[in-house]
Amino acid sequence: MGTSTLQHFELHVLLAMLREREETYSVPLVLALEKRMGRPVAQAAVFIALRRLERKGLVASRLDEPDTGRPRRYFRLTKQGIAAVKAQRDEHARLWQGLGRLLGERKG
């Protein structure tokens, strides 16, 4: 199963991609992750996470080469990718069940 080997940062990238809704490239993802995580994110880390996710079949990519502009590699979530995010969420939800109280929060 792909999800079992999903790393922390890879999940972050998948979530950021989900937020972008359509296919995207590394620059908006770096900016979005920096905004959400509140710390600098290396483009190298994002790019490598994307290629690794691609190897796992969770995202797909294509190279767009406009005549004048810069070449860009666009990534989009695959069905397996969305499934993996969902599976992660469900797993987390099960793990968190009933723990809020122990952390001093009112609802659990």
Added chain:
Amino acid sequence: MRWWLRALVDEEDRRSIEADLAELYELRRRIDGEPAARRWLRRQQWIYPWHLLADRLSASIPRGIHMQHLWRDFRYSLRSLARVPALAATIVLTVGVGLGATTGMISVVRGVLLNPLPYADAGSIYWVYTDTPPFRFRFSVVDYRALEADHPALSAVAGYQAGQVTVSGNGAAERVLARSVTGSYFPLLGQRAHIGRLFDASEDARRDPSAVLTYGYWMRRYGGDPSVLGRAITIDGVSYTIVGVQERAVGPFENGTALFTAAHWPEPKRKGPFFTTAIARLRPDVSRTAALEMLRATNHRLFPIWKSSYQDEKATWGLLPLQERVVGKVGSRLWTVLAAVACLLLIACANAVNLLVARAMNRDRELAIRGALGASRGRLLQHLLAETTVLAIGAAAVGAGIAVGSIALVKAYGVDYIPRLDEVRLGAVEIGWLGLLTLASALLLGLVPAIHSSRLRLTGALAAGGRSASDAPATRRLRRALVATEFALATPLIVAAVLVAASLDHLAHVDVGVSTERVLTAGVSLPSGRYPKESDRAAFWQRALERVRALPGVQSAALADSRPPSDSGNQNNFNLEDKPALPGQGQPVCTWVGVSPDFFRTVGLKLEKGRLLDDHSLQDNVVLVDRAWADRFFPGQEVIGRRFREGGCTECDWTVVVGLVANVRWTGLDASQDGTVYFPLVDVPTAYFVLQTTTSPSSVSGALRQAVAELDPQLALSDVASGDDLMDEALAQPRYLSVLIGMFAVTALVLSIVGVYGVMTYFVQQHSRDIGIRLALGGDPSRVRRMVVLHGLQFVGVGVVVGVGAALLGSRLLESLLFGIGARDLRTLIGVPAALTAVAVVACLLPARRAARLDPSVILRES
């Protein structure tokens, strides 16, 4: 960043990564500003390869490697290596020395050649010089003022004049290096004050003499006392106010410099002399070629104004990166040494692999049993790799020590001839290199034996008495290839060592032209404040010479402004009456040496023709020339009575040649001799005493020092050296290189011999049964001996031939380091391989003799 990206990702990814980084850089530049964005980009470029490498590695580590296994293997390896201490120590030491020496040299090459100078944006700083190929002169004050007034291509220009000065007051008088710098100097280099202030643009308008101390001199002379600010310091007899101490800096301009004074150069009356170094910062939007064109245009406008004192119309201005100017010619030497140590590391690795393969052969049974008991091939591999890891860690530890030691050695012995050594250090990057080299060696050391062993046929190895599986032809070929490789690497190293040593020998036997035995020299400089007039200085030198001549142990004494063989006088241009330079052509240039009349007798320089200088020579405007000068300008003709005007002057009086003396090496032992003019030295501010002594020169130096102090207590002797010291100094650099490469060559030779001996011993051991049968059937022991030796020579020969090829390929690197011998010297290229082969024969003979003496009955019974 291109090259590593190309190595690690494909073309499409590389372009999209670059485009994305460029876009992010643009965004950050708009938000955070240029410097922050640039820092960010540098960081991204730095971390990218590590991310990519980490990704590659994590993808390639096979599943199922367990930590507890690793730990167990590690401990087991330690125990099993302890059982073969000689082998383990040999590998750890040889590979460690290779690793350490290579890391040390990488540090030196990085610190001296590759790292930018420690000045703000050093890549854009250039040296602007007077360009009359093949010479590169400094600027004159006239040139500098013109550049300062008109430099559209440059964002800043600065100038300095460097020289020895006498500092007195607050302790004993001493000679130190000082730089007289323009107000733009410190801002251009981006330097700050530690305390007080440095000079800035406002300095040029101020008239009060002020000085800035370097951090090192402030610590040395004032013990870091902050109250020096505002105090007076006497430099060459003039009182300066200390206005600041420079921040601690290790750049080539601070190194060895004691202090800076604010330049207030007098308005020049003629174009020369050319004593001013001009440095400039290129504007970012101007290319070097465009800048050069604009500079040359400035020079072109300047030329007619000073034509009366400078006619060389071909001379123009040039632009050279400051780093190249600072590093000079030392680059090829450092690369040669780095190549040599890298060879050494490879030889050490090849040798270690050879030993480990031999060991793996002996362990076939053990590994086969482990395999039979259920260990997977991966586990066996892991076990073998653990052993090489232990060896590599040991080698790395030795290497770290050697690296520290080799850097200290280079710093201690190379300080006089390698610039920027203060900037060499063992930093994070160098440690990274050590790690990388260790990893590479460990892979080399581990993979070859491991691959060999993983091919092991279990049943074959277990069959008692059967030929070991590892005696397979592939393994034998591998071991011989390794020994051949060692010889292929050792040959060029030994060739280089022999050539460099021969070159040193040639240098040491160069005829300097003057006697260096029982000669003592020492410099004295007269402060302009105390000896302002020419007559004061002339009187002092006269008095001093009389005093020195009367010292016990002094046979004769003279003055000179230069010292052979490599402390040369100035170069000067001149125009011959009989062979005037054509309009627009450069004038001839040669070495000018100022001497007092007694100089020739003192150093035993023979007069060939005409007469020597005397006390009236200055007024008469007469000079002597040497044989090389006569041969260059008037071959086969009379040279006495020829006249010229010096320094490009058109209205000066003619200078007349009255005598001809033998050649002397003034500009270096290996320099070509372009002629020397000897002019009378009478009223100069700085000169060397040159004494012929009757006893050892060192025994006279104390008396000389005292005599000078008695004449004027504010004067200090500098650069005291005997004639032999000066020769030693001139030979020090080539000797240093020779010893270094010689050491590497000897190590390489020993390792290669050990390699061939090991392989041949094993060969005899493996073939003892065949040999035994042969001998039992009446074979001739001498034929057995010949067979073994010839077998060894096969692969030694291949290695040596390849090595000669490598030596030929590398000859261009070596050419510039040699004197009196070519890098493709036939005798060396034939002699070294022959000698190497002869030594290899001896190494093969020992196992061969053992083979010939085998007792057939014993062997046949054993098997």
